Amino acid sequence: MAQLIDSLRADGICIIVVTHDMDLVKALDARLVYLIPDRPGAGKVSGGPVQSPDGPDGSRPVLLPVAAMDQRDEPPRRSSRSAYIASINPAFRLIGAFLTALPLLISLDWVSATVALVLELFLLMAAGFTPLRIVRSAWPIFLGAPGSALAIILYGKAGGATYWQWGMIHVTQRSLDLALATALRILAIGIPAIITVLGIDATDLADAFSQVLHLPERFVYGGLAGLRLFSVLRDDWSALSASRRSRGLGDENRFKAFFPQAFALLVLSIRRSTTLATAMEARGFGGTEERTHARVSDVGPRDYVYLLICLAVPVAALATAALTGRISYFGN
Structure with a gap:
């Protein structure tokens, strides 16, 4: 590698090498530029001062201050229509x-x-x-709740007064009560779940899983990478279709062509995952040392207040139903 770089440099080509291999640095005998954290105590490596050879012209290495990996100052992403919800840690929003x-x-x-x-x-x-924003954000819930209620009205557990019966359809007072309770419960569960999770950035969520919940980093960031690469599956499918057509396989039945092409996409995905695993190993995900993070996932008092509010809602609801004597459980 050093000989190849020397030959290119002899041809007047500028070569920039980023490495921690000091033997390669000495072999290249090139001008050195150190990237050091811009904070007190910088310019030291492993507890001691930076030790490096002089450049080929006798100059000392250049120490270039850069922002520390775990102290980047980035503007927060807008992850919710609500400024308060957007300020909550992504892991706490899920919890x-x-x-x-x-x-x-x-x-x-x-x-x-x-x-x-x-x-x-x-x-x-x-x-x-606003009420309109709530409906627009959670519109699938507002469509699903009436549909579920209708199914329970027609086919739910019978009991009490009978209002209409035809074949398997049996509309009674109990089925109406269950339908109302089901529709309201779907709205009560679905609306906050969708709105609190809506807008979370996948990278921020992975950082929270790793730093706050302490889940395995290899699994977390591997899943993040897979999620980021999911959008390329359509391009892969188009490329496979074009490749098959170029070999005269594009005129056969589409249904019959689907399965071999899907198998080819599976093989391509496995190869890509193998490359991803190798890249993660090269970046130290298989090591025992603690990794640094480009962005710190912070947890503050407002996150715990948010959890208390989320827990207080169902507690107050169940307590009210119990005090009024109208609470019922599944199976009763």
Whole structure:
């Protein structure tokens, strides 16, 4: 490698080598530029001063201050329509969505669902969401809730007064109560879950998983890389289609051509994942030393306040239903 670089340099080509290999640095006998963190105590390596040979012209190495990898000052990304929700750590936003949803899953009554839904709408509007923005952000929930309610009205558990019956359709007072409770509960669970998670950047979420939840970094950032590469599958599919047509295989039945092309895409994806794994190993993901991060995932008091608010909503809803004697659980 040193001989190749020397031959190129002899031809008048400027070569920039980024390396930690001091033997290669000595072999090249080139001008040195050190990138050092711009903070107190910089200019030291492994607890001691920077030791390096002089350049070929006798000059000392250049020490170039740069921002430390774990102290970058980047403007925050706008990850939510609400400034408060956008300031919450991505991992805490996911945890808060689970805290809001899980307690409501154990019951099935319209009182607790109504109380939870009213509290959530009030809190979302206090956080800066308008009613129209809530509907636009969570519109799949507003479509799914009535559909689920209709199915329960027609085919739900029968009980009480019968209003209409035809074949398997049996509309009763109990099926109407279950339909109302189900629709309200879907709205109470789905609206905050979608709005709190909507807009989270995948990289910020991976940083939070690694630094806050301490999940395995190789798994977290491998998943992030796979998510980033997911968009290239369409380009790969188009390239495979063009390749098959160039070999005279594009005129056959599309259904029959799908499976061999899908298998080829699978092989291509496995090869890409192997390359990705090698690249991650080269970047120290398989090592035992602690890695630095380009951006620090911070956790502050407002994150814990957010969790308390998310937990208080279902607790207040279930407590209200219990005090009124209208709470019911699945299977009752």
